[in-house]
Amino acid sequence: xxxxxxxxxxxxxxxxxxxxxxxxxxxxxxxxxxxxxxxxxxxxxxxxxxxxxxxxxxxxxxxxxxxxxxxxxxxxxxxxxxxxxxxxxxxxxxxxxxxxxxxxxxxx
Amino acid sequence: xxxxxxxxxxxxxxxxxxxxxxxxxxxxxxxxxxxxxxxxxxxxxxxxxxxxxxxxxxxxxxxxxxxxxxxxxxxxxxxxxxxxxxxxxxxxxxxxxxxxxxxxxxxx
DNA sequence: AATAGTATCTTGCAAGACAAGGTACCGTGT
DNA sequence: ACACGGTACCTTGTCTTGCAAGATACTATT
Numbered sequence: 675x676x677x678x679x680x681x682x683x684x685x686x687x688x689x690x691x692x693x694x695x696x697x698x699x700x701x702x703x704x705x706x707x708x709x710x711x712x713x714x715x716x717x718x719x720x721x722x723x724x725x726x727x728x729x730x731x732x733x734x735x736x737x738x739x740x741x742x743x744x745x746x747x748x749x750x751x752x753x754x755x756x757x758x759x760x761x762x763x764x765x766x767x768x769x770x771x772x773x774x775x776x777x778x779x780x781x782x
Numbered sequence: 783x784x785x786x787x788x789x790x791x792x793x794x795x796x797x798x799x800x801x802x803x804x805x806x807x808x809x810x811x812x813x814x815x816x817x818x819x820x821x822x823x824x825x826x827x828x829x830x831x832x833x834x835x836x837x838x839x840x841x842x843x844x845x846x847x848x849x850x851x852x853x854x855x856x857x858x859x860x861x862x863x864x865x866x867x868x869x870x871x872x873x874x875x876x877x878x879x880x881x882x883x884x885x886x887x888x889x890x
Numbered sequence: 891a892a893t894a895g896t897a898t899c900t901t902g903c904a905a906g907a908c909a910a911g912g913t914a915c916c917g918t919g920t
Numbered sequence: 921a922c923a924c925g926g927t928a929c930c931t932t933g934t935c936t937t938g939c940a941a942g943a944t945a946c947t948a949t950t
Contacts (some may be wrong), residue, residue, distance in 0.1 A: 688907085691885045698887075704928050713881045717908050722930055723905090744915055744927035764886060771879065773821045777799045778872060779806075789897050796938085825939050832937090852896035855944050864918055893950075900943075907936090913929075920923085 688716060688724060689733075690767060693752065693760040696734065702747040725750060733759050796824060796832060797841075798875060801860065801868040805848065810855040833858060841867050 691714070695706055708719040728734045733756035738746045752760070799822070803814055815829040836842050841864035848857045860868070 687882065691882065694886050699908050702928080703930095708922060713885055714878060719910080719931090720906085726930095727906095741915095741927080743917080745913090746915095747928070767882070768820060774795065774799065774875070777818075777821055778802050810897080810898095821900090827939050827941080828937085849896080849946095851947060853898060853944090855904095874919070889949095891950100894948090896945100896947080898944075898946100901941085903939090905936105905938090908934090910932090910934105912931080914927100915929100916927080917926105918924085918926105920921100 686763060686766065688720070689728060690760065690763040692721075692724065692728070693733065693756055693763065696750055696752045697757065697760055700749045700751045702749050704747070706750075728756070731759075732756075786849060790840050796828070796877065797836060798868065798871040800829075800832065800836070801841065801864055801871065804858055804860045805865065805868055808857045808859045812855070822888075836864070839867075840864075 688710070691710060692706055693702060695709065701723050703725050704718075706725075707716065707718045710716040710721070711718070725734070728749075729736065734750040735753055736748050736750055740747055741747045754755060797819070799818060800814055803809060803817060811828075811829050811833050814833075815824065815826045818824040818829070819826065833842070837844060842857050842858045843859060843861055844858055846854045847857055848885075
């Protein structure tokens with residue numbers, strides 16, 4: 675285990691989940707937030723800064739599309755770099771998960 | 783999933799791991815930090831504030847013991863409240879882990 | 891005496907999750 | 921016409937917290 679917890683937890687899990695969702699198809703922030711809210715309780719206020727960060731990091735690109743219900747949606751699309759990051763983060767996550775399971779050990 | 787990510791990640795994993803270690807026997811911060819550093823890359827500067835927090839929350843109690851090598855060690859011992867918290871946090875962790883696995887889905 | 895290891899703790903910083911609020915567009919009901 | 925609720929975007933301020941770096945102090949070895 676080389677990386678610090680920061681990478682595993684702080685920069686990590688949310689971004690990884692969003693990348694995973696996008697890997698199944700382009701999507702817009704509001705919908706991503708809804709899914710994540712249901713799954714892991716993430717608030718809507720969290721997603722927009724996160725998406726901007728990911729765009730700055732070159733993990734996603736965006737395009738606008740009219741929706742007919744409300745303002746136009748800003749769709750996010752995984753870049754090659756994003757797909758690569760996803761793979762790497764999944765690997766990190768699994769390593770971390772294994773380490774935690776080992777610490778919990780027979781307490782579980 | 784009711785609780786926010788805050789509980790799952792921020793307040794969560796490190797504290798849970800420390801509680802799990804203590805559930806296998808009293809220990810002192812320096813040794814806990816060493817084990818955690820090896821397992822999940824946690825820095826030493828993280829453990830002392832964390833232990834204080836946990837003591838304030840009534841999850842652990844402390845006692846001093848001479849060591850013969852260096853300053854006396856401050857041992858931490860799980861309280862009943864701490865043991866309860868551990869159980870609850872493990873349950874939360876497993877819920878979270880499952881949710882993440884579901885999001886990752888067949889990407890993995 | 892000097893170094894290295896053990897063990898305690900503090901300080902300052904940066905990242906980020908979230909609540910709360912703001913804007914704006916659309917359709918439905920009154 | 922108007923209010924409302926839903927969709928969808930985004931910003932601001934606060935609070936937590938993980939971490940690097942350093943301070944302290946005791947013991948044993950060189």
